[in-house]
Amino acid sequence: MDTEAVRSFVRAAELGQLQHAADELGVTQQAVSKRIATLERQLDVRLFTRTARGVELTLDGQAFLPHARNIVTGVDRAITAIRPGSRALRIDVLGLRSAQAVVLHDYWRSRPGTDLDVVTLRVNDPRVAVAAVQAGDIDASFRTVTDAATLPRDVQMIHAFDSPLELLVGPRHPLASARTLTPPQLRRHRIWVPGIAPRSEWAEFYDQLTTAFDLRIDAAGPNFGNEVLLDALADSADVATLVGARDRYIWPTNYDLRRIPIVNPTLAYPLSLIFPRANPHPGLRAIINHFGSLTPLPEPAWRPSWATATRRSDGDGDGSGYGDPGST
CATH class of the missing domain: 1.10.10.10 (Winged helix-like DNA-binding domain superfamily/Winged helix DNA-binding domain)
Structure with missing residues (x-):
């Protein structure tokens, strides 16, 4: 018809x-x-x-x-x-319990009339997310192309915010009673991060983290999801994992898991935002401005090498590169 x-x-x-x-x-x-x-x-x-x-x-x-x-x-x-501009602002996050989704939810709660569509592209290669931005399937993506020089000319990448890492352990772990931990205290302990995908930004992050602090990152086995990981931590006396301070995890009370901040230096996972250089969604600017209101990262902090270039390219790291055709 x-x-x-x-x-x-x-x-x-x-x-x-x-x-x-x-x-x-x-x-x-x-x-x-x-x-x-x-x-x-x-x-x-x-x-x-x-x-x-x-x-x-x-x-x-x-x-x-x-x-x-x-x-x-x-x-x-x-x-x-x-239709871009008339439809809801569509942003890709790595997961609906990730720090990116939590920050977007906080933004939406402070502005409940915002028309926001949070989606998750089931891809590990950030270049696929870049292609989705180019095609207009999404308006922005919380992904990082660690070599910014390889970005297409029609997309822009800015530093969004840093996610400080915490150690997540069960009650029988040797570090379970600590209030804070330093990176040297993590040495020789098994840190299980299953399913680290090749070519992903987090694969490069953990490579650099392991080298910088001589940590024992174990990526063995497929990723069966948070529930299986939390089950393993609750039952183990020697397995730990790393999580972002803003990441949302929920477990049964009897698991008695502990999230322990890592300090001196803070281990910072840098999060970037990729969006079109020309005619970005009109709702995007307010989201980027919101990043500047987030609690500053405790210093001193360690970041991977590629994060420095991204932060420098967008000014002071608070999203000030928005709309600047000369930044990458």
Whole structure:
């Protein structure tokens, strides 16, 4: 069924004249007449009768009108849902319990009228997320291309915020009673981070972290999800993992897991935001400005080498590079 024919029928029924409907739709009266005639043939009914003053609905037309209105409304909503600038701001996060999602949720709670669509691209390679930004499938992505020089010219990457790491352990772990920990205290302890994906930004992060502090990062085994990881920590006396301070984890009370901040230096996982250089979604600026209101990272802090270049390229790291065609 031709939705424009249905739209022509609805406007003609509401206005009572084909010419008025044609004027509103930006077509000729003949075009409206043809559309309605085609619709009548498809439905095998007459929808209008002509009068001296215009057109009037037949009984079949009256029965069809409310359904036709629903069709037109549904089409309009569908178009709005996918049109950049008119649809909700669509941002890709690494996970719905990740620090990025938590920060976006805090932003939305402070501005509940914000039209925000938080999605998760099930990909590990940040180049796939870049392609989705280029295609307009998403408006922005919390991903990092660690070699910023390889970014396409039509996308921009800025530093969003840093996520300080914590050690997550079960109650029988040797470090479970610590209030804070330093990186040297983590040496020789097994830190299990299953499913580190090759070519991902976090693979490079853990490579550099291991080298910098001589840590024992164990990536063995597939990632069966947070629940399996938390089960293992609760039952183990020697396994720990690293989590972001803002990451949301939920476990049964009897697990008695402990999240222990790492200090001197703070281990910082840098989060970047990728979005189009030209015509970014109008709702994006307020999100980027929100990053500047986040609690500053405890210093001193360690960051991977690629984070320094990203922070330098967008000024002071608070999103000030937004809209600047010279920053990357």
